[in-house]
Amino acid sequence: MTRVEQEPGSARRPKRDREATRRRILNAARDLFGEHGYDGVTVRMIAARAEANTALVNRYFGSKAALFGEVLAGESVIRGVIAGDPGGLPRRLAEHFVRLLDQGSVTAMSRMLDRSAGQPEVKEILLHYLEDVIVEPIVAQLDGPDARARALLASTIIMGGGPVRRLLGLNDLRAADPAELTDRLTAMFTAALAPLPTSRLPAS
Amino acid sequence: MTRVEQEPGSARRPKRDREATRRRILNAARDLFGEHGYDGVTVRMIAARAEANTALVNRYFGSKAALFGEVLAGESVIRGVIAGDPGGLPRRLAEHFVRLLDQGSVTAMSRMLDRSAGQPEVKEILLHYLEDVIVEPIVAQLDGPDARARALLASTIIMGGGPVRRLLGLNDLRAADPAELTDRLTAMFTAALAPLPTSRLPAS
DNA sequence: ATGTTATGTAGACGCTTGTTTACTTGCAAC
DNA sequence: GTTGCAAGTAAACAAGCGTCTACATAACAT
Secondary structure: OOOOOOOOOOOOOOOOOHHHHHHHHHHHHHHHHHHHOOOOOOHHHHHHHHOOOHHHHHHHHOOHHHHHHHHHHHOOHHHHHHOOOHHHHHHHHHHHHHHHHHHHHHOHHHHHHHOOOOOHHHHHHHHHHHHHHHHHHHHHHOOOOOHHHHHHHHHHHHHHHHHHHHHHOOHHHHHOOHHHHHHHHHHHHHHHHOOOOOOOOOOO | OOOOOOOOOOOOOOOOOHHHHHHHHHHHHHHHHHHHOOOOOOHHHHHHHHOOOHHHHHHHHOOHHHHHHHHHHHOOHHHHHHOOOHHHHHHHHHHHHHHHHHHOOOOHHHHHHHOOOOOHHHHHHHHHHHHHHHHHHHHHHOOOOOHHHHHHHHHHHHHHHHHHHHHHOOHHHHHOOHHHHHHHHHHHHHHHHOOOOOOOOOOO
16 A cells, blocks of 8 residues: 555646646647637647547537637737837837737737637627727827727737738738838837827828 | 520519529628628528528539639729829828728628638638739839838738727727828828838837 | 420538537546 | 546537539520
């Protein structure tokens, strides 16, 4: 009876590890949703990637939609980007955008958004995410009139990056001088967010 | 085999009218794809909306994907927007964007793009559309370095409008003064397209 | 009226989806 | 060992998808 009496939560590594399996599924879902969007991913794909049984996805997360929601909840890097001094917000957003370009597959979020509004239930989840994590924090940093409209314009740039990257590729964007690209994006975000329209350009 | 003894387009109204049915299906597809994207629409939905039999969709268009391509081919309003004097391009794009906001459901295109990249075949169709109808014409108008990168940035704004509108709604954008909104968007497009970064703003 | 052809229809095909059920197996306490 | 339970599995479920085939029917030429 030489049995190892281990503390609960100690370093024992059972072959059947609920938490580890759950984590593998969650990671697989994050990667796949990020790459193909909600509709482009099947529960079987997630399970295969996680090297787990298909039924475990529903067992641990209830449903595919709920799993999607949990993935979304873990992807809030942009929160830290928005937070900070309001004056530097456009540049921080621009730098974030450029950073996403360089990372590629790691950036689950933006790619997730464009192809993921199938069922109304998922649309609801996405809506709340965008509202609470992106739009609302930006609005909170803005002074002046039409704060929400300005935040929506900035969101337009952020969300447009996904489809453009996915469909048209980003080699041509990466090819450009990163500093210049950042400047350009900063100007775009500034134009979107400035309290008053930055300039009245000559109409055509 | 010329079995049409009547003038084409004359006043006969047969109950079974191939062209009319085909048109009804195409219109229904345009509306539905515009509203729900490629994956969000089924062949049966299209047939129901067109008050036609499901099999006729495939009979007249070969496949759902081919029908999508035909719908896309008919949606090239933006072509005329891009064409014109290069200096006024940012403002024309901005005005187009604002116009889309006001129209709502008529604007099939932009809403079609974000949720429509399911099968690789459809992605191919979309890619060529974006490339030939949006990016390439814009590039053709640009001078200076990194023309394609700048065109992609402008496309980012255009394509971002779809998801933002669909998910977050556009009432807050419409609420703002249209003239001011146009100015703001013009500045954004200018920042994206200008030969050199418009300004180097103080970093945060 | 009759025959032919194009148009429309009903239904099934094969496949994939998310989900659930019944079962097997590993692990640990007794 | 033996038992009990959690973890994992295989298979099936119902529903939905795009597509196709066999059939009915309206419209025209004769």
